[in-house]
Amino acid sequence: MFVSILLDAGWRVNALTPDAQDLIRRLKSKNQASLEQLHVLDWNVLRPSFVQRVVGRLQRMFGIQSSNQENTKDLDPRFLDPLEFGRRINASIRKCKWRPSFVFNMYMDMYPSEGARWFQFESLNKLPWAGIRFVPTPEHSETYYKQSALKGMCFLDERVCDRAVRAMPQKKFGYLPDITENVLPKAESELVQVVKAKAKGRKIVFMGGTIGGNKNLASWYQLIDKANPREFYFVQIGEMFEDTLTTADVAELAKIKKASPENLYIKLEYLPDEAMFNEVIQTSDIIFAVYRNFKISSNMPGKAAAFNKPILVADEYLMGDRVSQYGIGLTVPEDDVDAMLTAISTLAHSSQSMENQFENYRRDFSIQALSQHLTGFLKKCMSNV
Numbered sequence: 001m002f003v004s005i006l007l008d009a010g011w012r013v014n015a016l017t018p019d020a021q022d023l024i025r026r027l028k029s030k031n032q033a034s035l036e037q038l039h040v041l042d043w044n045v046l047r048p049s050f051v052q053r054v055v056g057r058l059q060r061m062f063g064i065q066s067s068n069q070e071n072t073k074d075l076d077p078r079f080l081d082p083l084e085f086g087r088r089i090n091a092s093i094r095k096c097k098w099r100p101s102f103v104f105n106m107y108m109d110m111y112p113s114e115g116a117r118w119f120q121f122e123s124l125n126k127l128p129w130a131g132i133r134f135v136p137t138p139e140h141s142e143t144y145y146k147q148s149a150l151k152g153m154c155f156l157d158e159r160v161c162d163r164a165v166r167a168m169p170q171k172k173f174g175y176l177p178d179i180t181e182n183v184l185p186k187a188e189s190e191l192v193q194v195v196k197a198k199a200k201g202r203k204i205v206f207m208g209g210t211i212g213g214n215k216n217l218a219s220w221y222q223l224i225d226k227a228n229p230r231e232f233y234f235v236q237i238g239e240m241f242e243d244t245l246t247t248a249d250v251a252e253l254a255k256i257k258k259a260s261p262e263n264l265y266i267k268l269e270y271l272p273d274e275a276m277f278n279e280v281i282q283t284s285d286i287i288f289a290v291y292r293n294f295k296i297s298s299n300m301p302g303k304a305a306a307f308n309k310p311i312l313v314a315d316e317y318l319m320g321d322r323v324s325q326y327g328i329g330l331t332v333p334e335d336d337v338d339a340m341l342t343a344i345s346t347l348a349h350s351s352q353s354m355e356n357q358f359e360n361y362r363r364d365f366s367i368q369a370l371s372q373h374l375t376g377f378l379k380k381c382m383s384n385v
Helices: 002-008 020-028 050-061 067-072 082-093 117-124 158-167 190-199 217-226 247-258 274-283 300-306 317-326 337-347 352-364 367-382
Strands: 013-017 038-042 103-105 129-132 150-155 172-175 203-208 232-237 264-267 286-289 311-314 329-332
Touching: 002 013, 002 020, 002 367, 013 020, 013 082, 020 038, 082 117, 129 367, 150 158, 150 367, 158 172, 172 367, 190 232, 190 264, 190 274, 203 274, 217 232, 217 247, 217 337, 232 274, 274 300, 286 300, 286 337, 300 311, 300 317, 300 352, 311 317, 311 337, 317 329, 317 352, 329 337
Parallel strands: 013 038, 103 129, 129 150, 150 172, 203 232, 203 286, 232 264, 286 311, 311 329
Antiparallel strands: none
16 A cells, blocks of 8 residues: 555655565556556565675584674564664665665564664664554654664654654654555455345444454453344454453353354454455444554544444544544443443444545545655655755
8 A cells, every 4th residue: 555655656666575476466456566666576585695604604613603693582573673674675775676765664563662683773774764653652762763864753643643743853753544445355255145144134243353352352242142133243253362362351252152142253264355354344234343442543443434334432542532533433431331232223223324424534544645644754754865
């Protein structure tokens, strides 16, 4: 999506990605894969240079441990390596169709926010750069903010962006609307056929995505238990990570495993095809997104607006504020199951009355809005480059 936006805006893009063929396939659907201003590079395994291989062999022969090896043992395996980021930039520069004037990292949340490896990255990378953070630290304590080459960062929350501007006026910060793809399959999938057949005309309440502790399974299953099975049919789709569930979640899940209610369809599987995921949402009548202690942005309200489906969310934090502001659903306390039951009964017959609200949300969280914010941010970052 970001590559496509920059190409549409007339930028030249060297796209460094772990799966070059997949990116090309996606850009083909937008008729952009063969554009002259695009060069796709594969983020493949870096092969050590001849000198590095010789030095490494000598170190192993004489039992010498390099300073990089000493630092590697302190890396958290959950994160990518900042030093590797720098090495890949340098390696790709030699292959780029055009020498990059700026680097934008799409995956800053996958790197540690602090650590000595960022100083090693700084010694390697001399190109100005920026990135996007989905879950920034509240205090903006990330080590890389001290680097002069880092020009700024993007966030999906306007309030976080404003706080960062006040904390670090020397950097550039940008807000990006959390948008979503609304593509649908060309033909009805077998999954949707099964859901429709099982629902038998009942109102379908959907909950999906990566299912962990924040999805509030305890309240979800309690809601299903209280709802009228002749009126509502519940659909849960997504890969589940049981090690992240709360004690209450585990207890309610055990009940479901023992005796799953007739008005519940569960598919514990990640749907790699977003078109199929969208198709299930389009088939549903209500989106359940009453997440637990969920303070960040989500594209689920965007899915709701894209397919004119009212959404139910927790009444706190960013999602609650946005749903209330735009009027595209209802908000309830995240642990009030009775309020959830009342809300879905109200939402079951309200989608037509929300058409204007859905349109307003789609306008502010559109690809056009994202393009304006993204290109504007990059221009600010590059103004002094």
